[in-house]
Amino acid sequence: MTQTELEKGVGEVLIDEDVLQARIRELGAEISVDYAGRDLLLVGVLKGAVFFMADLMRELTVPCEIDFMAISSYGAATDSSGVVRILKDLDINVAGRDVLVVEDIIDSGLTLSYLMRNLGARKPASLEICALLTKPSRRRTEIPCRYVGFEIPDKFVVGYGLDLADHFRTLDYIGVLTPEAAAGIVDQAGSLL
Ligand code: IMP
Ligand code: MG
Numbered sequence: 001m002t003q004t005e006l007e008k009g010v011g012e013v014l015i016d017e018d019v020l021q022a023r024i025r026e027l028g029a030e031i032s033v034d035y036a037g038r039d040l041l042l043v044g045v046l047k048g049a050v051f052f053m054a055d056l057m058r059e060l061t062v063p064c065e066i067d068f069m070a071i072s073s074y075g076a077a078t079d080s081s082g083v084v085r086i087l088k089d090l091d092i093n094v095a096g097r098d099v100l101v102v103e104d105i106i107d108s109g110l111t112l113s114y115l116m117r118n119l120g121a122r123k124p125a126s127l128e129i130c131a132l133l134t135k136p137s138r139r140r141t142e143i144p145c146r147y148v149g150f151e152i153p154d155k156f157v158v159g160y161g162l163d164l165a166d167h168f169r170t171l172d173y174i175g176v177l178t179p180e181a182a183a184g185i186v187d188q189a190g191s192l193l
Contacts, residue, residue, distance in 0.1 A: 006168060009181030014157055015150055015174040021055065023149050027130065028059020031100065031147065035062050039125065041097040043090065045115070046070040047169070048104030051161035052132045052149075056102060067092045073111050084114040099124040100146075104161050105133040109143040116143070133157065133174070150174075156182065165189035 031040075040060075044053040046068050057064060070088035099119060106112055112129060120127055130147035137154045152174075158164050159171030164185050168177070177185075 006171060009168065009177050009185075010158075010171070010175040011178035011181075012176040013173050014152060014155070014176055017172045020149075020160060020173060024052070024055050024132075025059050027147055027149060028056055029061075031056075031130065032059075032061040035060075035064075035098060035100075038062075038098045039096070040064040041092065041094060041099050041124075042066045042102050043094075043099055043119070044068045044102045045104070045111075046088065048161045048163065049102050049132075051169075052104060053102045056130070065092065065097075069115070071111065071115065084111055086118070094119060094122045094124045096123070096125050098126045099128070101127070101129045103129060103131045105135070105157070106131045106143055106145060107135050107138045108140040110141060112143050113141045132160075133162075 040062060042053060042057060042064050044050065044066065047070070053066065057066060067090045068088065069086065069090055072085050072087050073083060101112070101115065101119070103112060116127065116129070128146040129143065131145050132149040133152050134145060134148050134150075135152055135154055155176050156164065157174050157176055158168035159173050159175045161169055162174070163169045164177065164182060165188070167185050168175075
């Protein structure tokens with residue numbers, strides 16, 4: 001699909017590229033101050049956080065190492081079940097490190113709640129979360145999120161790494177799909193299962 005074809009599916013731009021990038025610069029500056037003189041390890045949650053992680057780390061003025069985890073939650077396309085499986089674990093031992101988990105979006109919070117318990121058991125020196133987006137009204141479990149890019153309403157969003165059935169990740173902004181585009185993708189994904 002070309003970008004133009006992709007963009008036809010977007011009904012509303014929720015956060016445009018300039019606003020997104022400006023907020024990421026602010027987050028980068030804040031994290032750089034907080035982690036000065038520490039041992040920062042950014043842990044990106046695949047695949048959605050890849051764009052955010054790449055831009056955020058380039059805004060840091062402190063050294064950092066990076067690693068990634070891939071997790072999958074069982075359940076429907078747009079709803080988290082809280083049952084989480086690790087598909088790719090970290091390469092790096094996080095014991096004694098200052099770990100900052102970089103996530104695209106916190107919705108129910110169930111995925112991160114599992115991940116934080118799992119990483120916490122590995123005895124990092126510190127463990128915090130930086131999420132680009134959060135939907136507070138959807139929260140089903142308390143998640144202490146140290147850095148938040150934007151609070152958004154209860155809408156399913158795509159772009160800048162976020163997907164619906166692996167579509168729309170490559171948009172430079174955060175958008176909401178038209179109902180027709182969303183239904184089309186869900187139908188297509190359903191028929192492939
Ligand atoms: P949670 O466990 O409900 O917090 O779900 C978090 C995960 O669900 C995120 O890492 C995303 O992969 C996915 N997710 C939740 N809301 C959205 C959305 O609006 N767009 C795209 N993915 C989403
Ligand atoms: Mg995700």
